[in-house]
Amino acid sequence: MSQSELSVGVFDSGVGGLTVLRALQERLPHEHTVYLGDTARVPYGTRSQAVITRYALGNARFLMSQRIKLLVVACNTVSAESLPALRAAFDVPVVGVVEPGAQAAWRAAGGGAIGVIGTKGTVSSRAYQKALAALDPSVVVTARTCPLFVPLAEEGWTDGEVPRLVAERYLAPFRAESISTLVLGCTHYPLLRDAIAAALPGVALVDSARAAADAVAEELGARGLLRSSGEPQHRAFVTDLPDSFAAVASRFLGRAPGHLEQVDVSV
């Protein structure tokens, strides 16, 4: 089997990474994919770096056993903490969501101020702030948490008054700061794109999921590993019972997740 026939592996602490998988499948429609949602150990955001890295290595080891040519870390927390350990442990290229998101934001901002929204873990890790400062030490970045966005996305409350009012309340301070660009720094937030855009007219929204999909396309292209024709196969695994995952998954993925199986990846 040629290397390009191998799958792209994607893992996340739960269901949110399916927005990254979706962006990947739209950007590279012929690639085989295999997804792992570590639903038994979600959320990662409150755990120590050592624990997060141990979980990440276990997830990656499972995906390697499924024969992958590239590993996508769809979880912002893991992308912020554990990429060096993953790159040291495995031979395949590893793509996170933070660096591609920061690069896309920096290009879109054109020197303007940048806002970042994410979970408490992502914001307090300062991962996006650090990645942006590495690109341009003079860039002005403000980051805020939006804790209600995750349950709104999981409940499917993405239209109407409630998300509009919640987005207005969280995002109004960014208007006062005249940001030019906002990074959706949590995998759940693309589902609330319309409500977010309505609260920040004229602000460019950068979706880390799409930015990561672009980075995967670039990486595979550079290595001659693209699968450019033929029907793809998509598989998905979870570490807890599949039922509640399946109920939410189609909202994040835009279609039913297909083959779904429970696995134990604990180490």
Added chain:
Amino acid sequence: MSQSELSVGVFDSGVGGLTVLRALQERLPHEHTVYLGDTARVPYGTRSQAVITRYALGNARFLMSQRIKLLVVACNTVSAESLPALRAAFDVPVVGVVEPGAQAAWRAAGGGAIGVIGTKGTVSSRAYQKALAALDPSVVVTARTCPLFVPLAEEGWTDGEVPRLVAERYLAPFRAESISTLVLGCTHYPLLRDAIAAALPGVALVDSARAAADAVAEELGARGLLRSSGEPQHRAFVTDLPDSFAAVASRFLGRAPGHLEQVDVSV
């Protein structure tokens, strides 16, 4: 030191149990209390029963070391899963939140239909349904999850349009079912009492926190262990960094939590 001078110990997986502590301090204003929030391992709801019981035993062991005369399990998940193990392991009386809440609801309902709201873990454990069926096999109980209530309470968004609209959306189905009584089966929900009451006019709201405080008063009274005069001492411990706990705690407790210390209770 007389036995009645010992503290009442309360633990929860995080900050929510402070509503139980608050009800306890209002009901028994002279009791010394010691609170443990296992913030490093929150949330418990997604974990297996074996893991939850292991965590509960570790938490209780720590509180025992602080010299307590009674243990309150403020966490609905632990109350549903681990009371027998706690009662077997320790000599002090153990009071959970589910049984007192179910009893108060049954008395308030007077034969009418009862609604229960809680987290996914609590609802799918069917703990309240089982406790109510044990009191009266003919009672009609409907239970629903309200995932947005927890972040609304933690954000302090308890007044205004957003909680009103969210409560209306979650609770309207109970109106169609003509329930007489609703159990607030999650420690966070008392903060949203006004919004909940507005969505269900004429429905009696049963607060498991208050019901648990009544059960503690009864238990201590029956054993001659009440401390009925003098200034109380209140201490609080958390297992993760205290900062984010302290920020939210006063909202749940109605005052600053006082002495707050980080401890390791892992076993």
